[in-house]
């Protein structure tokens with residue numbers, strides 16, 4: 580009998596969105612418990628026992644509880660994926676991991692900082708010099724990815740892998756934030772391809788209205 584998958588975390592979190600997209604992409608059945616943000620629950624002892632960081636997302640697969648969105652997405656791809664989303668060839672998987680870790684250390688810190696400064700910070704508190712610096716960092720990271728995508732339909736070649744999931748959650752917010760966007764054909768074509776996937780539309784293309792002007796969580 581299949582084990583029971585439970586995802587904990589509010590769907591407005593980009594880190595939770597990675598997991599929803601992976602679950603949908605793999606067509607897995609799961610229970611989703613909204614937690615964190617306005618839903619609260621992060622300090623419940625039962626939740627802390629699953630995730631001592633008191634953050635979302637957390638995934639339970641039977642007895643196994645995993646936190647850190649990239650670890651969760653990798654696990655789902657390895658446990659339930661095909662050889663596109665989880666390439667068995669070590670060389671190809673190294674490319675997937677390279678961009679996955681680069682997303683954690685370079686792309687996401689940059690775009691999240693920009694999103695906090697432009698969207699989450701109330702307009703009256705906007706700090707132009709911080710916005711300009713975060714914007715420059717985000718554009719530099721996006722251009723690096725754009726350059727890579729000029730020769731690749733997806734991050735690791737011609738099939739979607741978990742690197743597309745962790746990096747791709749940035750796109751809806753990048754393309755809807757009130758900022759100038761330099762032309763990036765590689766990123767634009769990738770975004771168009773990702774929008775054809777129901778899992779991307781369901782997990783990522785969701786309103787972030789509740790986050791506008793809100794620094795609370």
Ligand SMILES: N[C@@H](CCC(=O)N[C@@H](CS)C(=O)NCC(=O)O)C(=O)O
Nearest residue numbers: 592594615616634635636647648796
């Ligand atoms: N590195 C962690 C970051 C987790 C994290 O910062 N989660 C945020 C949401 S994106 C959180 O739980 N914030 C508190 C809240 O939502 O109430 C991961 O990728 O899972």
